[in-house]
Amino acid sequence: xxxxxxxxxxxxxxxxxxxxxxxxxxxxxxxxxxxxxxxxxxxxxxxxxxxxxxxxxxxxxxxxxxxxxxxxxxxxxxxxxxxxxxxxxxxxxxxxxxxxxxxxxxxxxxxxxxxxxxxxxxxxxxxxxxxxxxxxxxxxxxxxxxxxxxxxxxxxxxxxxxxxxxxxxxxxxxxxxxxxxxxxxxxxxxxxxxxxxxxxxxxxxxxxxxxxxxxxxxxxxxxxxxxxxxxxxxxxxxxxxxxxxxxxxxxxxxxxxxxxxxxxxxxxxxxxxxxxxxxxxxxxxxxxxxxxxxxxxxxxxxxxxxxxxxxxxxxxxxxxxxxxxxxxxxxxxxxxxxxxxxxxxxxxxxxx
Amino acid sequence: xxxxxxxxxxxxxxxxxxxxxxxxxxxxxxxxxxxxxxxxxxxxxxxxxxxxxxxxxxxxxxxxxxxxxxxxxxxxxxxxxxxxxxxxxxxxxxxxxxxxxxxxxxxxxxxxxxxxxxxxxxxxxxxxxxxxxxxxxxxxxxxxxxxxxxxxxxxxxxxxxxxxxxxxxxxxxxxxxxxxxxxxxxxxxxxxxxxxxxxxxxxxxxxxxxxxxxxxxxxxxxxxxxxxxxxxxxxxxxxxxxxxxxxxxxxxxxxxxxxxxxxxxxxxxxxxxxxxxxxxxxxxxxxxxxxxxxxxxxxxxxxxxxxxxxxxxxxxxxxxxxxxxxxxxxxxxxxxxxxxxxxxxxxxxxxxxxxxxxxxxxxxxxxxxxxxxxxxxxxxxxxxxxxxxxxxxxxxxxxxxxxxxxxxxxxxxxxxxx
Numbered sequence: 149x150x151x152x153x154x155x156x157x158x159x160x161x162x163x164x165x166x167x168x169x170x171x172x173x174x175x176x177x178x179x180x181x182x183x184x185x186x187x188x189x190x191x192x193x194x195x196x197x198x199x200x201x202x203x204x205x206x207x208x209x210x211x212x213x214x215x216x217x218x219x220x221x222x223x224x225x226x227x228x229x230x231x232x233x234x235x236x237x238x239x240x241x242x243x244x245x246x247x248x249x250x251x252x253x254x255x256x257x258x259x260x261x262x263x264x265x266x267x268x269x270x271x272x273x274x275x276x277x278x279x280x281x282x283x284x285x286x287x288x289x290x291x292x293x294x295x296x297x298x299x300x301x302x303x304x305x306x307x308x309x310x311x312x313x314x315x316x317x318x319x320x321x322x323x324x325x326x327x328x329x330x331x332x333x334x335x336x337x338x339x340x341x342x343x344x345x346x347x348x349x350x351x352x353x354x355x356x357x358x359x360x361x362x363x364x365x366x367x368x369x370x371x372x373x374x375x376x377x378x379x380x381x382x383x384x385x386x387x388x389x390x391x392x393x394x395x396x397x398x399x400x401x402x403x404x405x406x407x408x409x410x411x412x413x414x415x416x417x418x419x420x421x422x423x424x425x426x427x428x429x430x431x432x433x434x435x436x437x438x439x440x441x442x443x444x445x446x447x448x449x450x451x452x453x454x455x456x457x458x459x460x461x462x463x464x465x466x467x468x469x470x471x472x473x474x475x476x477x478x479x480x481x482x483x484x485x486x487x488x489x490x491x492x493x494x495x496x497x498x499x500x
Numbered sequence: 501x502x503x504x505x506x507x508x509x510x511x512x513x514x515x516x517x518x519x520x521x522x523x524x525x526x527x528x529x530x531x532x533x534x535x536x537x538x539x540x541x542x543x544x545x546x547x548x549x550x551x552x553x554x555x556x557x558x559x560x561x562x563x564x565x566x567x568x569x570x571x572x573x574x575x576x577x578x579x580x581x582x583x584x585x586x587x588x589x590x591x592x593x594x595x596x597x598x599x600x601x602x603x604x605x606x607x608x609x610x611x612x613x614x615x616x617x618x619x620x621x622x623x624x625x626x627x628x629x630x631x632x633x634x635x636x637x638x639x640x641x642x643x644x645x646x647x648x649x650x651x652x653x654x655x656x657x658x659x660x661x662x663x664x665x666x667x668x669x670x671x672x673x674x675x676x677x678x679x680x681x682x683x684x685x686x687x688x689x690x691x692x693x694x695x696x697x698x699x700x701x702x703x704x705x706x707x708x709x710x711x712x713x714x715x716x717x718x719x720x721x722x723x724x725x726x727x728x729x730x731x732x733x734x735x736x737x738x739x740x741x742x743x744x745x746x747x748x749x750x751x752x753x754x755x756x757x758x759x760x761x762x763x764x765x766x767x768x769x770x771x772x773x774x775x776x777x778x779x780x781x782x783x784x785x786x787x788x789x790x791x792x793x794x795x796x797x798x799x800x801x802x803x804x805x806x807x808x809x810x811x812x813x814x815x816x817x818x819x820x821x822x823x824x825x826x827x828x829x830x831x832x833x834x835x836x837x838x839x840x841x842x843x844x845x846x847x848x849x850x851x852x853x854x855x856x857x858x859x860x861x862x863x864x865x866x867x868x869x870x871x872x873x874x875x876x877x878x879x880x881x882x883x884x885x886x887x888x889x890x891x892x893x894x895x896x897x898x899x900x901x902x903x904x905x906x907x908x909x910x911x912x913x914x915x916x917x918x
Contacts, residue, residue, distance in 0.1 A: 205610045212603055288775065311694060311723065320695030320724065324653050327635035331610075404602050406631035408696065411602055448604075 164371050164496075175283040177478055179433055184350055188232025190345045198332060207331040211403070213444050214338035218345050219395050219417070220424035225349060225389040228431035229358065230382060231365030232288065236299030238417040239306050240390040243279050244272035246281065246310060249323040252402070265328075276394020277387045284386040288379070291368075300325070300415070307413035322408025325401060334403055345392050348428035352388075352434045361385055362431070422460075426469050429476030438477055533878050543589040543913065547581055547838075548596075548612030549622035550633065554601025557625045560830050564569060564625045564648055566823045567834025568593060572918050574809065575842060576671055602632050609633040613640045615912055619851050620645065623664075625830070627651035627696050629691055634662045643853055643860070645841045647833035651696040652703075654879040661853075663860050663878045665836045665869065667885045669697050670704030672795040675899040676771045677705065680793075681712035683910045685742040685768060689718040691756075692747035699743050700774055701747040717741050722748075729755045732761060737765040742911075746772040752779070757785050757792065768911030769793055775831065777888055777895060790911035791892045793898070797829040798836075798869055801896065802903040806867040808839060815868045825844040834885075836869035863882045 198207060219241070227233050251271060254262035261270070287298040310317045317323065352358040361379050363371040369445065372378050401407045424443050429435025447462070473480045505768065549568060552561030553790045562863060572593050575581065581588035594616050598605035605624060612618050613636065621637050623646020630649030637644035638659045645707035646662070646793050650669040654662070677688070688709050692702035702719070709716050717739040720732045729752070734837075736744065744767040746756045753775020760770065769791070776794025800816035811817045815835070819827040840863065848859035864873040864882070873882035887899040 203614045205607065205614050208610050212607065213604055308723070314694070319699065320693075321651065321653060321699055322631070322696060323658055324631065327638055327657060327659075329636060329639045404606065404632045405635040406602075406628065408628055411628060 177432070177434070177481060178375075179350070179353060183434065184347065187343075187346065187350070188325045191339065193445055194339055195336070198335060204331040207335040210332075211334045211338040213441060214335075214342040215396055215400060216420070216424065216440040217437040218338070218342045219393060219421050220428070220440040221342075221346050221349050222389045222393045222396075223418075223421035224425045224431065224436040225352065225361075226386050227426050228436070229298060229353065229365065230385045231294045231431075232293075232382065232386075233422070234299045235296040235387075235415075235422070236303035237302070237389070237421055238412075238414055239283075239299070239303040240276040240280060240393040241397035241400070241417060242303075242306060242310070242412040243408075244276045244394030245401035245407050246317060246323075246397075247272045247275040247394070248398035248401045249325055249407050250316065252325055253323055265402060269395060269402075270396025272401075273391040273395035276397065277391040279394075279413060280387045280390030281383065284383050288382045300418075303413055303415065304420065307409045310413065311439055318408075320409065322406060322411070325405045325407070327405045329403070329405070334399075338399060339340045341392070341395060346433070346437055348388075353433050357381065357384070364432070423466055423469075425476075426466070426474075427476055429478030429480075430474075432476070434477045435476050435478035442477070522680070543581075543584075545589045545591045545620075545845070546594065546616065546618040546623055547591060547841075548568060548594045548609075548616055548618035549619050549624065550596045550598040550605050550608035550612065550629075551624050552600045552626075552629075553597035555598075557600045557629075558575045559808075560648070560828075561597075561600075563830040564834045565595060566727060566819070567827070567831035568595070568622060568838055570819055570822055570831075571835045571842070574818075575838075579808070582842055584851065585849055589851075593622075593783070594618060598629060600626070600629070601813045602629065605629050605633050606628055606636060613637070613642055618642075620845075620853075620856070622646065622834075622837060622841070623648055627654060628683040633668035634659060637661055641853060643841075643857055645837050645860070646847075647656075647837035648830060649695030650700070652700045653696075655879050659878065660686075661857065663840070663880075664835050664882050665840050666797055667883050667884070668879050670707065672701045672747075672773060672886050673705040673771055673885070675706045675712065675884050676710055676793050676795055677743070677745075678710045679887065679899045679908055680743055680769050680771075680910065681714055683908065685714060685910075687717050687739075687741045688745060689720075689736045689739055689741040689767075690716065690745045690747070691720045691722065691729065692737070692745075693724055693726070693749065693752060694721045695724055698747035698749075698773065702745070705745050705747070714743065719853045722752075723860050726752065726755065728759075730759045733759045733763050733765050737763055742768045744770045746770070746882055748773065750775050750778060753781055753792075753794075754784055757788050761788055764915055766912075766914040770912070771887075776890060779895065782890060782893055782895075787893075787918070790892070790918070791889065791909055793887055793889045793908075796888050796897070798832040799829070799895065799897050800827065800890060801905050802870070802886060804866060804870050804903060806839075806865070806869055809835070809868045812868045832869050836867055836872065839867055839869075840865075840872050842909045 222235050223234065248268050250262040251268040252265060283302055287295055290298055311320050360371065360376045363376060364378050364381060368378055397412065425436040425438035427437065427442055428437065428439025469476065551564050552558055553565065559897050570884065572591060573589055581590050585626065596608040598608055602816055609621065612621060619643050621644040623644055624633055625648045626690060627649040630646055631654060634644050634654065638661050641661060643661045647665045649664060651667055652670055655668065690705050692698040706716055706719065717898055718736060720735065722729060722732060734910055746752060753772045756770065771793045777796040778790050782789050800812050804811045805811040809818065816827050819831060844856050844859040844863050845867055847863070848855040860874055871882040874879055875881040884900045886897055886903060888895050889898045891906060891909060897904050898906055898908040
């Protein structure tokens with residue numbers, strides 16, 4: 149357990165976090181090799197799970213949760229670690245989904261008439277990353293809420309652009325993908341993508357690249373002064389996050405077999421990513437996956453009985469998180485003194 | 501302490517992940533509920549549907565649920581159960597709320613098929629949810645019969661198990677245009693919202709215009725939630741067409757009528773989808789709604805009838821009794837969906853999917869909702885679209901002729917002469 153990352157270093161770096169109360173420092177909680185080992189063990193268990201003779205519904209539920217975990221982790225890279233709160237991240241999901249649909253249905257603008265799924269999947273990610281490069285160059289110059297609003301605008305604009313580009317995108321009618329459903333295949337594919345993405349985040353967080361991102365978040369001018377090429381780092385983080393979000397979008401389009409602008413360019417998908425990251429712990433490695441699972445369970449198992457009230461409850465939860473545990477579950481567990489809930493828990497612990 | 505917490509968190513995460521997968525499938529797969537329930541007790545047919553109760557389709561979803569519910573109540577309590585080989589089968593309908601969300605809809609349909617092991621599926625509300633869930637039904641070879649997804653691409657995927665009782669969107673304007681052509685109209689202009697359903701309507705309108713010898717002078721599109729259509733209308737005014745066709749949603753109908761009056765655009769007939777068959781339109785625009793023609797899937801005043809639920813009017817009265825509000829056509833469609841399946845099962849004399857599919861293909865009946873007979877793509881080719889005209893503040897059916905209750909008023913006078 150002691151072979152973890154330099155925990156103290158992180159602690160020092162975040163000494164002045166009071167200036168950024170909404171942003172959590174990177175916690176050392178299981179950020180080391182132990183964490184990765186446990187993660188790989190969990191992946192192995194999940195890989196064995198279908199062998200226990202489960203229904204296809206369980207596999208579908210599994211792959212849907214993996215999608216959420218992957219999206220939350222991706223968002224966390226740009227929103228949590230780099231501190232650029234992206235309120236339009238679903239745009240990359242949409243771009244990926246549309247590239248997948250266009251390629252496999254052999255809609256116009258193509259070299260070969262139809263692509264296979266396996267060629268189209270990385271293409272979805274590449275297209276989203278390319279789009280992130282184009283969008284990121286102007287928008288990543290913006291700071292704070294201006295960046296968030298610019299990205300939200302990008303999402304809405306793309307939805308309308310796709311709607312009017314009917315010859316290519318099918319317009320408001322949407323596109324039908326080949327109805328090939330393979331629940332077990334989808335489960336393993338998404339498990340692999342999730343495993344890759346979260347492990348990558350783990351690695352980034354320990355690397356110099358990740359430390360530079362955190363430096364940008366804490367003090368962008370200071371980071372620049374110390375010789376970090378901030379533009380390059382931001383764009384790189386943005387493109388990595390966009391690439392995998394695009395891949396997930398492509399996968400989703402394939403699994404759902406139908407997409408239209410209102411189905412893939414949705415604001416709620418971004419809000420979900422933000423909430424999952426926040427609940428779990430912004431900027432941490434394991435927080436967003438934890439938050440994604442927690443919110444999925446809350447949405448589908450507990451609150452499905454509340455009918456119209458479940459959205460209200462979800463909103464209330466978000467407010468409570470921001471007020472009482474802005475650093476999320478993992479942040480609260482890692483450093484109790486950082487949040488009011490943590491302090492409360494600590495006090496109870498002491499009294500007992 | 502720190503270490504304990506670290507392990508605790510990971511354990512929590514792991515167990516959450518595992519339970520989420522574990523909680524979802526509570527029932528073992530290989531033990532069909534149907535067999536257990538219907539072994540020696542009464543015979544039961546299980547139907548399943550995921551229909552919005554919350555979310556963006558909650559209003560239409562409610563109509564759909566009530567439509568299914570009316571049939572269910574009737575078939576179990578009044579008709580005495582579906583008759584197969586002289587035996588009566590009680591029907592159980594498992595309905596879930598898809599929240600208008602494709603992920604949730606997919607999960608619920610998967611659950612209905614793989615865990616609840618329903619015999620047949622009834623469709624959700626909306627074309628887009630029907631698109632994604634019908635692919636799941638097709639994969640498992642389950643029949644899905646639906647009455648609330650009219651977009652044409654649904655039927656271009658070569659599915660064998662999808663059937664729809666409603667008239668496909670392409671035929672929406674057919675009977676209205678035919679009637680107007682007979683009355684001497686020569687030219688038409690078309691404006692439509694650029695989403696799935698209106699686009700199918702407009703493409704169909706162009707096809708039928710050509711068929712009935714009407715010249716298409718102009719076609720315009722506009723985005724969803726448009727706030728102003730005066731640009732389109734003034735362009736159309738220059739063209740002086742006999743017929744104006746507008747495809748969109750309720751609010752667009754209001755805009756079209758107001759805008760035409762303001763600009764003194766005087767087509768001899770205005771055919772507008774969705775809005776006119778809704779009584780709210782008359783409340784909203786008052787006397788200006790006069791002469792407006794609208795396609796309708798079904799109206800309570802239509803002269804269709806069957807031996808089961810009686811005439812359209814009797815159906816409407818029954819619906820009013822049960823739910824305390826008059827039926828919309830979405831509700832009637834849903835009831836007709838379930839009724840068509842019911843009739844096919846009785847004709848097949850079995851619950852076997854292949855037998856019922858064949859029976860559905862060969863089905864040729866007239867119901868309170870209109871004739872039902874499926875073509876090779878699963879569309880209800882037999883049913884003509886109705887057309888209503890607003891006359892003296894009343895919504896009256898003017899086409900097709902065998903279901904009409906009033907004569908078409910054509911041409912409409914110019915705005916200044918009203």
